[in-house]
Every structure is written in C-alpha cells, then in structure tokens.
Amino acid sequence: MRLILRTLARPGQQMWMEDPGFPLIRPVVNDEGVAINPVPVDDDGMDIPWAQRHYPSAHFALLTPAHQSPLGVAISLARRRQLLLWAAQNNAWIIEDDYDSEFRYHGKPLPPLKSLDAPQRVIYAGAFSKSLFPALRAAGWWCLSRWWRRFVNRPR
16 A cells, blocks of 8 residues: 555545544555545445545545455446546545455355546455465455556655
C-alpha cells in the first residue's frame, strides 16, 4: 500500500474506505498524507452513491469487494459498475483487496473487480496465504494497470 500511495498519491488527496473496515490499513494511509473518507457498507457493499455525494473529490477507493472485512458482504454488480464508472470519469484509482475471496459461505466465488476493469483503473491485490500458507501470512501479489509503468518510470 505504501508503494502505491507513494507512487500515485499527493498529500491531501482523499481515499474512500469501507466503514467498518480493516483498521490496520488506516495508519499506513494516514502516514502517506492521504485523507481517509469513511464510506458506509450495507448489504450491497460499499455505498458508492453515498460516497459520491459526500466525498466527490476523492482520488482513491480502497475496498474488499468479494468478502468485506469485517461484515463479510460482497459488493453487488450494480455497485461494481458504479465504482468503475466513477473511477473512469474522475481519473481515480480503485485498490481492490481481494484477500480471502476464495472462501464463500454460499454461491460461487465472485470474479474480481479487476476483471471488469476496461478503463484500467483498478489495482488488484490478491493473496493465497489463507488457503496455502495460513501460518506464514505473507503470500500475495499485486496486479497493476498498464498506467503503472508511466508513474514508475517518471523522473523524480
């Protein structure tokens, strides 16, 4: 998360974050100078219309769309589309934390938000630490958009 924010964010920019959400990420976001905008979660996941009304100038959205922590809800397809449209229209970034999405109590696992990402605005973080190495808790990966290269290679 630090690498992403240090590469893409400017101090004072805003990030939508699920409320309630994973509390240990908040200090990391704050340390990078990004303001956290708490967004309520309901049965359809992060409330995108609410976030757009209350925090219209956000540059980032961080969420766990397949298995929200701690409530366990999955963001609906309608909300996924709203989120992707918001990111495309506002040149914003979605950070998809797909931690433990393979564990579902009912139905098939949902495809990642990244799989719907035609405008390439989703940065996808996945992990297999729960299914392969639960004691290690360190196995994971990031899938970045094609735009990432432009930011990494820019002069400092």
